[in-house]
Amino acid sequence: MARIQIDLPDATAQAARDAGLLTPESLLRLLSDALRRRQAADALLSVAGRVAAAGIPPMTMEKINAEVKAARAERHKRAGGH
Numbered sequence: 001m002a003r004i005q006i007d008l009p010d011a012t013a014q015a016a017r018d019a020g021l022l023t024p025e026s027l028l029r030l031l032s033d034a035l036r037r038r039q040a041a042d043a044l045l046s047v048a049g050r051v052a053a054a055g056i057p058p059m060t061m062e063k064i065n066a067e068v069k070a071a072r073a074e075r076h077k078r079a080g081g082h
Contacts, residue, residue, distance in 0.1 A: 016022050
């Protein structure tokens with residue numbers, strides 16, 4: 001297991017401590033979430049050039065919202081939601 005040390009401004013450190021964010025569990029969750037978001041962004045950006053080269057037209061915001069809503073509904077259904 002790695003041990004890390006960081007320097008933070010006193011006010012930030014105190015606020016994070018008060019919010020319970022400086023525990024090993026909280027830091028692990030925060031870092032894991034950040035890594036997942038970065039990997040997702042990297043994956044998205046890696047295909048952006050191919051999408052542009054393929055001449056696929058951009059989606060409207062309405063279409064994006066509909067797709068997100070459908071994906072969330074499907075995920076909820078798979079998780080056993082009603």
